Amino acid sequence: MKLNKKLAEEILKMAKMDQDARFGSMKAKDRKEAGLKIIVIDKKNTKRAKEIIKKYGWPGFNLVGKKAGHMFWLIVQHADLNPKFQKQCLKLLKRAVKDKQAFPSDEALLTDRVLVNSGKEQIYGTQFHRDKKLNLVPRPIGDIKNLDKRRKSVRLEPFKEYQKKMEKRGKETKKMVLKKRS
Numbered sequence: 549m550k551l552n553k554k555l556a557e558e559i560l561k562m563a564k565m566d567q568d569a570r571f572g573s574m575k576a577k578d579r580k581e582a583g584l585k586i587i588v589i590d591k592k593n594t595k596r597a598k599e600i601i602k603k604y605g606w607p608g609f610n611l612v613g614k615k616a617g618h619m620f621w622l623i624v625q626h627a628d629l630n631p632k633f634q635k636q637c638l639k640l641l642k643r644a645v646k647d648k649q650a651f652p653s654d655e656a657l658l659t660d661r662v663l664v665n666s667g668k669e670q671i672y673g674t675q676f677h678r679d680k681k682l683n684l685v686p687r688p689i690g691d692i693k694n695l696d697k698r699r700k701s702v703r704l705e706p707f708k709e710y711q712k713k714m715e716k717r718g719k720e721t722k723k724m725v726l727k728k729r730s
Contacts (some may be wrong), residue, residue: 556616563619640686684718
């Protein structure tokens, strides 16, 4: 299969819009307006991702390359307004991982996202949220005892390392949020 450079470039642009909106929202004076911008971009990206899926199936490495393949996952990961679509994509992503056309870690992250959005415990401990004090804390995780084994199987770092990074990121963004409120 020949690499579809045009599709890869389009996916990378979609992901850039996604990330610019999210990182821009942390610096925005009007957080509500910034949040609405994220929603608009997520809806637009989800609509286009559905079209891509319909035409190509999961855009794996052979079709769009590793970077764009990973960025397509990011777009689906942020399609939280359409959990049904995320579930559909997870099935396709699992097949792509099996065929070595996607990263196992992306499958783990989307698996946890789908579970959390369904009100269930996550498997890999990848999903965090802000508590009442605005700290980033993990969403409920099942079978904590074997968590690092599962994480290792999909090439994720040990949970304690990941948790430290998330807590650090949470403190940095918390400072920005509190600064904007004052």
